[in-house]
Amino acid sequence: MTSDILVNSLFVFMLAGFLGFQVIRRVSPLLHTPLMSLTNALDGISVVGAIILAGRHESKLAFWLGMIAIVAATSNIVGGFLITDRMLKMFKSSGPRKSQA
C-alpha cells in the first residue's frame, strides 16, 4: 500500500466516522433494534472481499476460506435485511383519529 492510498483511506475513515455519529444520533430509540440488525446486515459488505478471494482462486486455501466467508457473510446479509424489514413493517402509528386523550 502506498502512502497516498493510506492517507486517502484514513480521510475516508475519519469522514465516515463523523458522519456515522451524526446519523446514528438522530435515530429514534424506538428503532434501536432495527438499527442494530440493519448495521449488522450492512456489515456483511465484507462479502465483497470474500467474493474476490474465492473468485480469483489464487490458492486452494484462499479459495476455500473465501467460499466459507461468502456463505457466512451472505447469511448475515439476507437474514439481517429480512428481519429488519419484518420489524419495521410492524411499527404502526395510531393515526390522527387517536389524539392525546
Next chain:
Amino acid sequence: MTLPENFLIEVIYLIATALFILALMWLNAPRTARRGVLAGEVGMILAVVGTLCEHGIIEYQWVAIALAAGAAIGIPLGLVQMTAAPQRTALSQAFGACCVTLVGSAEFYLRTPNVSKFTMSVLALEVVLGGLTFTGSLMAAGKLQEVKFIPQRPVTYRGQNIVNLVVLALAVGAAVALVRNPGHTIYYPIMVGIALVFGVMLIVPIGSADMPTVISLLNSYAGLAAAAMGFVLGSKLLIVAGALDGCSGFSLSVIMCKAMNRSFTNVMFGAFGQVQASSKGVEEARTVRSASAEEAAGILGAASKVVIVPGYGMAVAQAQHKVRELYDVLTKKGVNVTFGIHPVAGRMPGHMNVLLAEADIPYDRLLEMDDINSDLPQTDVALIIGANDVTNPAARTDTTSPIYGMPILDVDKAHTVMVIKRSMSPGFAGIDNPLYYLDKTLMLFGDAKGFVSDIVRELSGSGSSH
C-alpha cells in the same frame, strides 16, 4: 483524460456507499425506515454485482453456489420470532465476524512475506477484532438462547481481569512479532487462536442484564474489523460501511451505559449480576400486599391514566399479545394507556419496542424514560410486567445499592403500583427491590401471560354487564 479500467466498478461502489448512508439516515423515523432497508438492499446488490465484474474473477459458478448457500441459511435466520431477536443478532454478528477473520487470514497467507508494516498492522487488527467478535458473539448468542452448557450467571474467579489482560497482551505480542517480520508465519495462528479464546473469556463474566451493552459493543467491533479489512484491500466502500457500523454499535453501547449509570470498564470488567448481599445487611420480615386478577381489573378499569412498564419477563412469557388485549380493553373503556420503555429493558437496545410493535401497539404510545417520568406523578396505575431493576427506587435513594445513580422509571410516584411477578426472587442483577414493600404497591403473583389474560377476562366480563 482516459478513464481507468475499473472506473465503472468504482462508480458502482460509490453509489452503494451513498445508499448505505441513506439507509441509516432514513432509519431515523418509523415513517421512512422501510425505505432505508430498501436503500441498504439495493446498495448491497450493487456492491456484489460490481465485485463480480472485478478483474480476475473466474469461479463464477462457485461464487454463485456460495451466495445461494448463504441465502439459504440467512432466510430462516431472518424469520425467527421477535422475542429471539437479540440472540439472532448476536449469531448473525458472529457470522459477519467469521467472514472478516477468514478473509483476513487468506489475505495473509497469499501475501506473506511481502506485507508492508502498515498493512500487517491493520490486518492483525482486523483478524484479532474479527476473531474475538466471532467467539464473543457466539457466546453471547448462547447465553441469550440459554444453551445448556453455557452458564447464564456471570462466571468470575480471582485475578480474572489480570488473566484477561495477559491473554490480550499475548495476542498483541504475536501481532507485533508479525508486523516486525511478516515472514514468521508461525505467529499468525497463535495470534488468531488467542483472539478466539479471548472472545470467550470476555463474555463469560458478563451477566444477562448487561447484554444490551455487550451486544452493541460487539457490533461496534465487527464494524471496526470490516473497516480494517477495507484498509487492507484498499476498498473505500468497506471502510465507510465498517465505520458506520462501528459508530452505530459504539453510540448504542454509550447510550446503554448511560442508562445504567455505568462506565464501559465497569460493564466489561465489573462482573455485574452476581447475587449481591442485601445492601443493608438486615433481613427483616417485610410484608407485601398481593391482589387477585379480579381486584387488579377493578382498579385498572376505574383508572383514567395507566402506564404499563414492560421488561424482559414479558418477552420470556411471550405476553406481548395479551398485553395488547389489555391495552385494547382499557382504551375502549376510555382509559389513557401508555407504555414506559427504559433504554435497557430487555436484552438488546429497543427490544421492548419491537415486541410491542409486533403485538400491534401503535408506536406513539411507547414513551421514552424522560417523557414517561414527567407523566408518572399524575398516573393512577403503573403496571409493571416482568421489569425489575429499571423500576427500583433504591437507585435514587440508597447510596449503598449497586445500582445507585442509575436512571429509572419513577413508577413509585404513581398513585398505585401493580407488579406482575412470578415470585419474590430478585431480578437478574440480584438486587432487592424496595418498591415491592411500599403501601401503594400490589403484587400480582403469577405468570405474566396468564395473569394479564385473567385481568382482560375480568375487564371484558364487567364491561358487558354494564
